[in-house]
Structures are given as C-alpha cells and as structure tokens.
Amino acid sequence: MKSRLLIFTLIILTNFQSCDDDKSEIVFHNSHEPSRAEAPFSDAVETENLLFLTGQIGKDHKKGELVKGGIEVETKQVIENIKAVLEYHNLTLDHVVKCTVILKDINDFKTFNSVYTSYFTKKPARTTFAASGLAGDASIEIDVIAVKL
Structure with missing residues (x-):
C-alpha cells in the first residue's frame, strides 16, 4: 500500500512540476519613447512567442503631435510608429500576423488601404472598422x- 501511495504521489508531483515548466512568463514592456514613459498601458506585452502592441495613432513622438x-x-505615421516598436524588439512588419484597424471615417478605407498594402506585403490577417x-x-x-x- 505504501509503495502505491508513493508512486501515486510521485506521479502527481511530476505532473505539477511539468505544469510549472509549461507556464509562460508574461512581460509588460515600457515604451522605448521617453514621451510615453508615463502612459497607463504597456507599449507591448510579450508571452511565449507573441508580441501584442498597443494601438498606434499618427502621432509624431518627437514633436508630440498628430501629423x-x-x-x-x-x-504612414501609424505604420512607422509600429515599425519602431517592432524594431525595438528586433522584429519587422514581416513578423506581424494580425492587424486591427480603426478608421474615424470608413470612407477613408480606399486611401488607407493603398498605404497599408505598400507596407504589409505579407498580408497579415486584418480586421477593419x-x-x-x-x-x-x-x-x-x-x-x-x-x-x-
């Protein structure tokens, strides 16, 4: 009976240990832009092999204003901002697998899309609204x- 209990205990401990090994760390990255150091959100959040970037607008961070x-x-400025964050993490636009795009006016879709497609040549999945x-x-x-x- 003791040997069965010992084997059962070892199996449980091994399973718990392997569960701990499978846990991935979540890293909340501060911005590489000094002007965004006090932002109430992370510039990027990393887990396993994914990097989730915070939404970017067309703000020129050096001037501190919308272009x-x-x-x-x-x-163009939005995508350049995205490129800057990705480059800070040693990635490029080719590493992007999903984009969520929010337009103020859906009538801007055609103009936006012509710029977008010149940058995102790998055609990541996309949602636009x-x-x-x-x-x-x-x-x-x-x-x-x-x-x-």
Whole structure:
C-alpha cells in the first residue's frame, strides 16, 4: 500500500512540476519613447512567442503631435510608429500576423488601404472598422500582434 501511495504521489508531483515548466512568463514592456514613459498601458506585452502592441495613432513622438495631412499621412505615421516598436524588439512588419484597424471615417478605407498594402506585403490577417472619437482626434489607429520566431 505504501509503495502505491508513493508512486501515486510521485506521479502527481511530476505532473505539477511539468505544469510549472509549461507556464509562460508574461512581460509588460515600457515604451522605448521617453514621451510615453508615463502612459497607463504597456507599449507591448510579450508571452511565449507573441508580441501584442498597443494601438498606434499618427502621432509624431518627437514633436508630440498628430501629423497633419489627412488619412494618407496619418496611416504612414501609424505604420512607422509600429515599425519602431517592432524594431525595438528586433522584429519587422514581416513578423506581424494580425492587424486591427480603426478608421474615424470608413470612407477613408480606399486611401488607407493603398498605404497599408505598400507596407504589409505579407498580408497579415486584418480586421477593419470605423468608430468616431479616436484618441488624440486621430483619423486612424492600428494595433498588431507579431510572432517572435
């Protein structure tokens, strides 16, 4: 009876230990941009091989203001901001597997899409919708999920 109990205990302990080994750490990364150091959110959150980036708007972080010129210019700035965060984590746009795009005006879709497709040549999965009242009075916001290989 004692040997059965010992074997059963060893099996349980082994299973618990292997469960602990399977746990992945979640890392909440601060921004690489000094102007965003006090933001109430993480610039990126990493778990296992995924990096979840916070939404980006067309803000020029060096000037601290939204770029001027409409949806085309804002879309370029948004994607450049995304590229900067990815590069900080040694990734590129080619590592992006999912994009969520929020447009202030769905009528901007065609212009946005022409800029977007010039950057995202691998064609990650994407969701696009319109909503009013984006942060900073932006015309567009994009968040992405990237894979660390």
